[in-house]
Amino acid sequence: MRFRRVLSTALLLLGVAAAPAVADSSPSPSPSGDDSAPTRAGTSFRTATEIGQGSRATASGSAGDYLYWSFPADAGQRPTVKATVKLPQASTRGASETWQVDVYDGLRRRQACQYGAQTRTAAQDTATVELSCTLRTVRAWSETWADDPLPGTYYIRLTATGLPASELGLPVGAEVKVDSKDIGGAAAVDGSLGKPLVPGIATSAKKSDSGSGSSKTALSSIEPDDGWTSGWWSDRWVWTAIGGILAALAGIGGYALTRGSGRPSRVPPGI
Known part of the structure; x- marks a missing residue:
């Protein structure tokens, strides 16, 4: 559940970051x-x-x-x-x-x-x-x-x-x-x-x-x-932010997959 909330928040931030690029691409x-x-x-x-x-x-x-x-x-x-x-x-x-x-x-x-x-x-x-x-x-x-x-x-x-x-x-x-x-x-x-x-x-x-x-x-x-x-702004900033967000998502997903359920495994009796 926690991973889903983090994923939803990251996707929302991704949409906000991409919005200026879409607006900037419209012809003037x-x-x-x-x-x-x-x-x-x-x-x-x-x-x-x-x-x-x-x-x-x-x-x-x-x-x-x-x-x-x-x-x-x-x-x-x-x-x-x-x-x-x-x-x-x-x-x-x-x-x-x-x-x-x-x-x-x-x-x-x-x-x-x-x-x-x-x-x-x-x-x-x-x-x-x-x-x-x-x-x-x-x-x-x-x-x-x-x-x-x-x-x-x-x-x-x-x-x-x-x-x-x-x-x-x-x-x-x-x-x-x-x-x-x-x-x-x-x-x-x-x-x-x-x-x-x-x-x-x-x-x-x-x-x-x-x-x-x-x-x-x-x-x-x-x-x-x-x-x-004079080049102070370009959509390269947006794609850099998108890349950072995707890298963070990959790190969070990898951590969630590798750490397991978080509970200690049961040890059979007599060992």
Whole structure:
């Protein structure tokens, strides 16, 4: 009876410990929280258009231009960038076109794609080109010499490569979307950044309606809904607690099986 009570209590504690992991695995809403999608792209890192994960952004440009967007990615996430390019009419193009999407981290280091079609060549009669790039899982901490993806702002750069001069400037349309898969404790590390790698506050000269002047402009204001975690919590803590509870149950069960009924065995008379 005592063993059953101990087992019931341990199972109850196991359910309480696993509850945060189940709640944490549910998808979070889009950080943007806004139905209006951006309709333009930046032309450099500093002017990159900010988009939230799960939202689409569109832009019009010219063949040969660099189109930039930025998005936030936190520890434990594995972002996937998808881009669709609407090419000019086939009659205006003389040959095939090669398009490429690159992703850079907050230190402007180009991040390798774990998988996906990062570069594609479209034939002359092709109307659209679809590109994708799935990054490695964002780590909460890394060595200074490593190029691991870290929490912060990431930049998307979309452009055509090797275009002939006759096709430069032709109108194109672009659409990008960023989604992430939450990897969780499987990618957890012991350590965290002091701050996420996001652009700070820069002073830029602007002309106001009444004249010239300078004002402070935030280069990056977008972040995840629940803020930057920087790896302080992961479901690895939950599974560690579950392992400890199971080990305790195994010890209690082994003790109950080996100690017997607790009563001394009867000794036959005459011995």
